[in-house]
Amino acid sequence: MNYQEEYRDPVPAKKLQQAIASVTTRPWTIMEVCGGQTHTIVKYGIDELLPPKVELVHGPGCPVCVTPLELIDKAVAIASRPDVIFCSFGDMLRVPGSRRDLFAVKAAGGDVRIVYSPLDCLKIAEKYPDRTVVFFAVGFETTSPPNAMAVWQAKKRGLKNFAVLVSHVLVPPAMTAILSSPNNRVQGFLGAGHVCTVMGFEEYEPLAERFGIPIVVTGFEPLDLLEGIYRCVCMLEEGRHGVDNQYARAVRREGNRPARNLVREVFEVTDRKWRGIGTIPQSGFRLRPEYAEFDAESRFSVQQLAVLESNECISGLILQGLRKPHQCPAFGKSCTPERPLGATMVSSEGACAAYYNYGRFRQAETVHASR
């Protein structure tokens, strides 16, 4: 048993595929919220295995994609300072700001480093006491506990040369925004399994109630997704709403209490701007006043940095599931992972990049050309 292959086994996958086909009588539109799930879906060709009546739309659950432009610009401004060591998860480096990305800052001499854990930044800060180590704290609820832990530890250890540039966003407000949109087409959700590992799924119960929809907390392996889709279709067909937990091997209703307590200790809920979507009320975290000394925005006075977004791509429509990536005129032409026009093409979790990398658009083109 290694917790990988048994969730990628073609035999049960086939059974689930047949089960989904046999329960589906009407067209259904289901959104997977999380970018990691989008990735699995296109990587394994899961959408191809579904009956035509079941349509998956890809939600705004990629932290890289939804981090607003001005925050990238703030990161670029801070990372360009000679007195700063700027640390980030790898895939934020390619996200374009209004003029440059962090790779370009690095190429021009900035000290930009990829880390795997925010706690690594504390070690770097202790090693370079004369420079400030700034961590780009992006992500959904999933990455908030380690980020909170880094800040909490820094305070405890009295580390003065550490700060975080916070851009945390939350899933339930985004789901609420999508469901409240007049153009909403989503009838059921696959809940983001890793977010719920931390937060539990209590907060999704009122959502399911208010909008009368099924939400199935779902894992990330192909069989998880097929089973999550199966459960969601069953609930839709039976006219039931509520929260179901497919990912019970990792998720409990109350989530991870110590992690939640730590997050609550360090962060408070605030309005956040989402790239491609706009400001969603009460949709993110910021540092509590007790931890304000670790706020990179105020330390480096970049709060006022404002930028204009241009009108090139349709990622706003894609992030709420109103369009598929290949329906964008720029997709795969002027917009590719090397030359992204929008954030959804930047991150490997972004819907456009997932479509591009795993070839949906090229297959569509091939089919088209052979007609």
Place this chain on the structure above:
Amino acid sequence: MADPIEFDRMTCPTPLTEYEHVLLGHGSGGKLTADLIQRVFLPELGNDVLSRLEDQATVSIGPREQGNGRTGPRIAFTTDSFVVRPLFFPGGDIGRLAVHGTVNDLAVGGATPLFLSAAFILEEGLPMDDLRRIVASMRQACDEAGVQLVSGDTKVVDHGKGDQIFITTSGIGLVPEDVHLSITAARPGDQIILSGTLGDHGIAIMSVREGIEFETVLESDSASLNGLTRAMLAECPSIRCMRDPTRGGLSSALNELATASRIGVKLVEKAIPVRREVHAACEMLGLDPLYVANEGKLIAVVPSEDADRLLSAMRRHPLGRDAAVIGQVVSDHPGMVIMQSLIGGDRVVTMLAGEQLPRIC
């Protein structure tokens, strides 16, 4: 909750389109590298040999014989630089790598590697003992591969202006008269054989760098492949093409093949050998083994009727023990590599865009 959000008017920004500086990604062996070659190098330096973009250049020396159109001896020639960190890693070091890399680029062209040169860029302050170890291991690697290092150069740069040591090796080899391998030679119906497990080198390096520990030490696969290629060509002269999937991994090697031969490649995911540890590390780091570097593996394209014979010959060689047919050449989707996933869906395997980046979650 406030007013519903007007999604339809929301847009995404247009970011940078050109880089003013060289990025690390330009050295990844993926699309940015290909861009650099196409936009910067080939326009100035391109000629009929370089523009073929094989792993090695094959040139004829001496006058063309009159009458029968045959040329003189064909020489394979290649060069490669090595900038690995850490210098010493499980399964090898920068010295062995510098010999293996160049020997392999010659070997996969069907050449018998003969002579190497080595140029060293040393950073002031490099421990002499480290240099001695590296040089000793280069000699050992040359002995094992049966090549002679016959020319060299040394430069030293200021402390902080290099990364301890950079090594560039060049090599020449002789191509037997009856061997004509080319990246343009793949034909629909051909089988694609991989000589062993994927991603060992890249993950061994990364696990040292990132401090990831496994129950067993994962070693780089760094090795000279000329013994294996000799055995392969002796058994199966019909081999169309060989490549060693180094930087950019299997995906780059196969995409280059698909483009150059104007054919499609159909891979079967479950046929591709990947070590459990490599698989686990890739899962943890958010990487894909298809894009991870190898330093002792090759792919061979062979007519279907000869595939079994070649596979048996490869498996008899220590460096081909885990060899497997991983896919075939098809006439559909020319220029593209498509892989059937474990659960049966298809995906396109594209070239790496820039560097392979660890994902957030």
